[in-house]
Amino acid sequence: MDIEISGSRIRYAMENFVEDSGGLRFTLLLPPRFGVGGAYYIGDGTSRPFPLIKEQQILAQKNASIITFLDPSGEGFSILTPEGFHEIQDYRVFDQPALAWIYNYQFGKYSKRTGFVFDITSLSPLPDATPPPRFIIDRFGQYAVLDFPEKITDERQLREDADREATDLAAIASTPRDSWGGLPGSRESYNLRATGFFRAGHAGGRHVLVTPEGNVFYQLGVCCVMPDEGMTVVRGRECIFEWLPPAKGGFKAAWQNGDPSTGIVSFHVANIIRKYGSPYDDEAWSGRAVKRLRAWGFNSAGAWSRLTKTMKAVHFAGTPQLPLEPWMAPGLRPMQGAERTYDPFQAGVEEVIDQAFAAQVAPHADDPAIIGWFIENEVLYENISKAVPSQRSDSPSKLRLVQLLREKYEGDITRFNVAWGLTCTGSPESPADFDALKDITLFVATPDAAADMRDFMRLFLEAHYARVERLFRKHAPNHLLLGSRWQPGTASDEQLVRIAARHADIVSVNYYTRTIAPDFLHYVHEWSDGKPLLLSEWHYTATDQGLGGHMEVPNQKERGLAYRNYVENTAVLPFVVGHQWFAYADQPATGRWFEGLNGEAANTGLVNVADRPYLEFIMECKKTNNTIYDLMFR
Incomplete structure (x- = not known):
C-alpha cells in the first residue's frame, strides 16, 4: 500500500x-x-x-x-x-x-x-444542529455546555470560597497525629527508635514506616501537590476558550514558566489568582493545600509534588524521583523501546549519573522531609527484550547482547543459528559470524532465544539497579530508596522484582485496579524477598463535571467508597506501608499539556479546576484516613 x-x-x-x-x-x-x-x-x-x-x-x-x-x-x-x-x-x-x-x-x-x-x-455548524456556544471551555476552565451544582459562574463565587474555607476546615474534626502524621506514642508502644529521618521498620508484627520522631507512619500521600498538572495547550485552538489570561500583569503566572509565548496555560492557577485577589505564589498555594490535606486525613505528598519551604517547615514530607530519565540528566542515552530509562551499557554512564546525583540529590541529603526517592516511573521493562534484538550497532545494549550470545555459544555461530531458528525454512539468511548480528534484526521466536533474552535482561537489570543503589547510597545515605513505580504488568515479572528489590528498601507499584487482588500483591512481596510494598499511584474517577473517566465509578459518593475499599483492603496486608492517590487537582478539560492536544483529561483530583473540593468524595476518604492505624493493628 x-x-x-x-x-x-x-x-x-x-x-x-x-x-x-x-x-x-x-x-x-x-x-x-x-x-x-x-x-x-x-x-x-x-x-x-x-x-x-x-x-x-x-x-x-x-x-x-x-x-x-x-x-x-x-x-x-x-x-x-x-x-x-x-x-x-x-x-x-x-x-x-x-x-x-x-x-x-x-x-x-x-x-x-x-x-x-x-x-x-x-x-461550520450543520443547518439542523442546535446552535452551539461560541466556545467550548468557559473562562474558568469548565465545559461551557455542561451544568453541575459545583460550577463556578461568577468570580464572586471564587472570592466567597476563599472567605469561607478557613471556617469550613476548622469545622472538620481532627485526629491526633505526631508532627509528621505518624501515630503518637507508638515509639514507646513498639520500642521504636528515632533517627531524625524516615526509615523502614517493623511494629506489631508488620512492616511500617517510621517518622523522624520514631513513630509508626503509614503514608497517605497525594501525588501532584503542585499546579503543573493543570496546564493545557491553548496555542492553535484559542477559539475554543471563552477567555485566556492576559499576557501581562497579575495573570502572568498562569502561563507556563510565566511565558505566554509557550501557548500553555493553567486555568487552575488563573482561578487561584482571582480567588485570593493576589499574584500566584508557590509557598502560599502549598500552605493552603497542606492545611486542606491534613484536615482531610492525608499526611504527605506523593510523586510529582513540589516540596516547598512551607511544606517542609510544617513537616509535610514527600517522595521525589531520582534524575534517571534522559531529560533529567543530559548525557544519558534514552533506552530505545523504553524511553523513560537509559541504556545501562552506555560508555561513561556511571559518571553521568554520579554528576546528576551530586547536583540534584546530594544537596537534599540531610532533609528529614524527604521520605525517600523513587528510582523511576512506569518503565516498561517487558518491552526491552523485544526491542533490543532489532536494534543496530549504534545501540550499546545491542552490542552487549551480541557479546553475551558470542560467549554463551562459545563463538559457534552454527549453534546460535540453530538455537534461534535461523536455519529454518523461510528464515532470513543465516549470519556467517557474530559480528554480523550487530546490524541485523533478530526475532525472538524459539524457546532458546527467549531464554537468551532472559539472560540478557538479567545483565541489564543488574547493571542498572546495582549502579543506582551504589550511587544513591553515596549521595543520599539518610533516605529510603523507594523502587520503580512499576505498572502491574511490569511487576508480574519475577526476575525483575527479585533483582530490583535486592537494591531497594521498598518496592513500589502503581496499582490501578477495579478489584484488589491480594494474591498478586503477595507474589510481589514474596519475590522481593520480603521487602515492604508502597502502592504508589492509583485513583477512581467520575464524569459528573464532564471530564473523562479512568477507573470510573458513577458519582463522587461512589468514588469515596471506592477509595475506602481500596485502602482498607490493602492496608491490612502486613507488608503494605502506604498509598499515593493520583492526584491533588483534576486534569484540565482540554488535556494535560505534555501530551499535546489530546492529553489525559480526567477527574483525578480532590479538587476541581476552580479549586472547589469534591467534599462528598473527600469525607469518605477521611473516614478511612482517620482510622488507618486502627486498621493496621487490628
Missing part, C-alpha cells in the same frame, strides 16, 4: 493482494470534548448528539459514503469515503476517554486495481 497525502486528500494505492483478502478497517479516535455537546451524522441523515455520559458501546451503524463530526463549538469536519460500513462507538465504556469512528472498506475488483481516496473537508 502506498499512501499519498496532498492537502486534505489521502489516496491509498494497493497491489499484490492475497485472493481472499476481505478489506481494511480504519479507526479514528475523537477527543473527549466531542462528547460534551458535539454531534455527528452518517450519510445524509440528521445530526445526532454524542451522549454527555457513557451509555452503550455502539452508538450508530450505517452504510454510507460520508461521515461528519462537529465539536461543541460547531466546528468540525467531514470525510468523504467510498461506500462502506460506518460505526460510531463510545470507548468510555472501556475507560478510554475517547469516541471512535470505525470504517470498514470491503475489497472489490475495482478497488484492488486502483485503491481509493479519503477527502476531508472542514465544516
